[in-house]
Each structure stands twice: as C-alpha cells, then as structure tokens.
Amino acid sequence: MEAYAEHRTKDMRVCAFCDTICYRKKSGKFIGKKWACIDCLRSLKETLENFKQWEEELTLETEMKKQLEDGLDKDIVPEESGKSSIRKQLGDG
DSSP states (O other), X not given: OHHHHHXXXXXXXXXXXXXXXXXXSSOEEEETXXXXXXXXXXXXXXXXXXXXXXXXXHHHHHHHHHHHHHHHHHHOOBOTTSOBHHHHHHTOO
C-alpha cells in the first residue's frame, strides 16, 4: 500500500485555496500556476456569476445613502430662532 501511495503522490495536487488534496475522489484543475479543487472552482464560478448583481446592489445602496443624507441635510436647517425646521414639522417648535 505504501508503494502505491508513493507512486501516486506525484499525481496528487494541493488546492491553493483550501489546502485539500486533489486526486481521484476530489478532482482539481490547474489554473495559472496553481491547482484548485472542484469545490473552490464552483464557489469561484458562483461568485463571478453574481458579481454584476453585487455591484448593482452596492451602487444602489450608496445612491440611497447619498439621497438620505442630502434629504436630512435639507430638512435640518437652523433658523434664526435657534430651532430647526424639522422640529417645527414635528410640532416641537
């Protein structure tokens, strides 16, 4: 058994992402200068497929934050009496 293992170790590769040994039960692929197991390839593929959606969500989130901040800055304007206009709107003024 040891002879077989020593004979096959040159066929075994280590995944660069998760350090799993790639051989028969867990296949791997050579990418660039490193090996990646099938599980890491699947998660990488899923991430790349959803990347555009993530970008859109982030831009939408930043736009919403900007609009909220702009809206709050416009509502809270100090008046001559020292009370803000938002307090008047709420009935505290």
